[in-house]
Amino acid sequence: xxxxxxxxxxxxxxxxxxxxxxxxxxxxxxxxxxxxxxxxxxxxxxxxxxxxxxxxxxxxxxxxxxxxxxxxxxxxxxxxxxxxxxxxxxxxxxxxxxxxxxxxxxxxxxxxxxxxxxxxxxxxxxxxxxxxxxxxxxxxxxxxxxxxxxxxxxxxxxxxxxxxxxxxxxxxxxxxxxxxxxxxxxxxxxxxxxxxxxxxxxxxxxxxxxxxxxxxxxxxxxxxxxxxxxxxxxxxxxxxxxxxxxxxxxxxxx
Numbered sequence: 001x002x003x004x005x006x007x008x009x010x011x012x013x014x015x016x017x018x019x020x021x022x023x024x025x026x027x028x029x030x031x032x033x034x035x036x037x038x039x040x041x042x043x044x045x046x047x048x049x050x051x052x053x054x055x056x057x058x059x060x061x062x063x064x065x066x067x068x069x070x071x072x073x074x075x076x077x078x079x080x081x082x083x084x085x086x087x088x089x090x091x092x093x094x095x096x097x098x099x100x101x102x103x104x105x106x107x108x109x110x111x112x113x114x115x116x117x118x119x120x121x122x123x124x125x126x127x128x129x130x131x132x133x134x135x136x137x138x139x140x141x142x143x144x145x146x147x148x149x150x151x152x153x154x155x156x157x158x159x160x161x162x163x164x165x166x167x168x169x170x171x172x173x174x175x176x177x178x179x180x181x182x183x184x185x186x187x188x189x190x191x192x193x194x195x196x197x198x199x200x201x202x203x204x205x206x207x208x209x210x211x212x213x214x215x216x217x218x219x220x221x222x223x224x225x226x227x228x229x230x231x232x233x234x235x236x237x238x239x240x241x242x243x244x245x246x247x248x249x250x251x252x253x254x
Contacts, residue, residue: 036102037065037083041250044077044093065099072096073120078243080250083113087135088125090250092154092243095120100138110134121154123247125254126168136176141224143176150251152244159222164232165212174224175207185211186218186229 039046039059048059051068059071065081073079073091081089084103091097100114112134115122126135128148135146137153139161144153149168156162163172171183208226212218219228232239 036067037069037081037099039063039065039071039079040082040088041080041090042077043079045074046077046079046091047072047074065102067099067102067104069099070096070118071099078246086127087113088250088254089115090123090125090247092121092123095122095154097122112136114138117153117155119155121152121243123150123152123243125150125251138176139220141222142172142174142220144170144172146170156219160227161220162217163212163219164217165214167214169214170212171209172212172218172220173207173209174220175209178207178209181207181209183209183211186213186216186231 039048039061042059042061046059047056048063048065049056049070049072050066056072059065059079065071065083071079071081071091073093073095075093077093079091081091083089089097096118097120098116098118100116101112103111103113105111110132114136115124116138118140122137124137124146126146126149129135129146137144137146137151139153139155140159142161142163144151144163147169149170150166151168151170152162152164152166154162163170173181175181210218210226210229215231215233217228217230217232218226221227238244
């Protein structure tokens with residue numbers, strides 16, 4: 001009788017373990033929704049549009065952001081997005097961005113993130129990336145590849161694109177599909193005091209790629225031509241704005 005009871009107990013344990021293994025396997029096969037991005041700060045009116053929906057909805061603090069989402073700020077509004085707890089994108093008033101990709105793994109095992117600035121101005125604080133990670137911020141006429149940088153990128157009222165690099169290095173190009181272009185560097189020179197800024201100059205419609213480093217900027221017109229390159233200073237009028245000061249303070253807090 002005791003032997004029979006012993007075998008019954010063994011059988012029950014075996015059945016329990018089998019059920020546990022089946023449940024664990026089933027859960028492992030189910031796709032998981034990883035939280036890719038989060039709205040960590042809002043001031044004023046901030047909205048989000050999911051790729052499957054037609055309407056914009058209010059994006060409050062802790063709103064989740066995923067691949068395919070669009071986020072916008074309105075007048076006198078701004079927002080901060082934290083991507084995978086390491087990378088930060090901040091949006092100035094009247095800015096629209098598209099989250100094209102968020103850490104999507106390609107066939108070559110490269111994790112890609114792509115944020116497109118449709119209008120307005122963004123400040124990005126991107127942590128240093130490994131070789132198998134790509135992070136890009138694009139505007140209508142150029143794409144910037146970022147490996148670990150603090151930068152501003154915006155679409156100006158005349159549809160030109162402005163890129164300023166505060167720390168690190170950025171490769172920007174009007175030909176994102178080309179891999180054979182030889183990067184050009186912006187020559188460092190002494191920035192003069194207040195002076196009249198020369199008008200736009202045409203650089204040809206050839207495809208190009210530039211390396212922009214610490215305290216350097218580049219402006220590209222709406223036809224993808226380089227309009228201005230050079231250095232900038234923290235004492236410049238454009239660097240004394242509330243938008244720049246606010247971002248600098250937020251970066252220090254991080």
